[in-house]
Amino acid sequence: MPTTINRRRLLQLAAALSATPALSAAEKQWEGIFVIMQTPFLDDLSIDEDCLRKETDFLCRGGVHGVVWPAGASETTSISFNERMRYAPAVVKEAKGRTTVLIGVHGANKFEAMEYARFAEKIGADGLHALGPTDGYGDSQYLEDYFTAIASASKLPLCIQVSNGGMTTDFLLRMADKIPSLRILKLEAGNVPHEVTRVVKERKRTLFPSTGGGAMNLYSEMERGSGGTMAGAGFADIQAQIWDWYHEGKKEESHELFQKFLLSAVLERRTTFVLMKEILRRRGVFKNVIMRRTSRFTMDAADLRELDQIMELLQPYFRV
Numbered sequence: 001m002p003t004t005i006n007r008r009r010l011l012q013l014a015a016a017l018s019a020t021p022a023l024s025a026a027e028k029q030w031e032g033i034f035v036i037m038q039t040p041f042l043d044d045l046s047i048d049e050d051c052l053r054k055e056t057d058f059l060c061r062g063g064v065h066g067v068v069w070p071a072g073a074s075e076t077t078s079i080s081f082n083e084r085m086r087y088a089p090a091v092v093k094e095a096k097g098r099t100t101v102l103i104g105v106h107g108a109n110k111f112e113a114m115e116y117a118r119f120a121e122k123i124g125a126d127g128l129h130a131l132g133p134t135d136g137y138g139d140s141q142y143l144e145d146y147f148t149a150i151a152s153a154s155k156l157p158l159c160i161q162v163s164n165g166g167m168t169t170d171f172l173l174r175m176a177d178k179i180p181s182l183r184i185l186k187l188e189a190g191n192v193p194h195e196v197t198r199v200v201k202e203r204k205r206t207l208f209p210s211t212g213g214g215a216m217n218l219y220s221e222m223e224r225g226s227g228g229t230m231a232g233a234g235f236a237d238i239q240a241q242i243w244d245w246y247h248e249g250k251k252e253e254s255h256e257l258f259q260k261f262l263l264s265a266v267l268e269r270r271t272t273f274v275l276m277k278e279i280l281r282r283r284g285v286f287k288n289v290i291m292r293r294t295s296r297f298t299m300d301a302a303d304l305r306e307l308d309q310i311m312e313l314l315q316p317y318f319r320v
Helices: 007-018 049-061 081-095 110-122 140-153 169-178 192-202 218-223 236-247 251-271 274-282 301-317
Strands: 032-036 066-069 100-104 127-130 158-161 182-187 208-211
Touching: 032 236, 049 066, 049 081, 066 081, 081 100, 081 110, 100 110, 110 127, 110 140, 127 140, 140 158, 140 169, 169 182, 169 192, 182 192, 192 208, 192 218, 218 236, 218 251, 236 251, 236 301, 251 274, 251 301, 274 301
Parallel strands: 032 066, 066 100, 100 127, 127 158, 158 182, 182 208
Antiparallel strands: none
């Protein structure tokens, strides 16, 4: 007799076949599109774990090469120690090995940062993402002690993101000599594409120069040998497609799509991170666009019309 499969089981099998497969440790990537995740909030300004998980899944299905939470675009300065400890595991668990997960470990001092680093390793993160100390102190000796302390607390690969004036490219290259686990440098200061070229030229070992800036210079940075970018989540699948096409040798297609994507990067420069939340809301990932430090929506009608046009232009390229 033929085997009978009920509807629920059929749906489970279909979901399993369509799910993004887990990556082995050897397949984890350390370059490409590493997305700084937005943090979704409920109306009472508490963190919305359901939407945080949905965002993680959305990014994995969109083909990004890594995710980061929390960092600057995650409104990290408004997130408490207890919240970081509570919700970081949700990101790791939801990713389910489908992409590289970096957990933010920056703290008010090296002791707090070391605790985050130990916790990130405990919960199964793939790597650590460290801004400078949250007090913004830029003394080079202080910064060196801070980052080497983080590296001493965990064996996981480390990404350092420039976040104050003391974190020059000279400083980062010195840290690469002192910290074997340092894998990614997120460059944010000065003429960033030029700094990418410098790191590529002067690095003494495998070291990936990544960038931010809303991926505004992504194509030119790839031409310079960039290790990727860490931009917002709204059009992360578009950024991943630009990267993938470029590295598959489809440079014409990559450049054409980048030119279309650039309109959103320009809009983000004016509207900042609320734009990412509005895109995620429109794409069915977030329920709202609440920023923790303000309940006021800061995009006006003309901004929203501009976004309408951008989304219509990019929608044919959506992966999710």
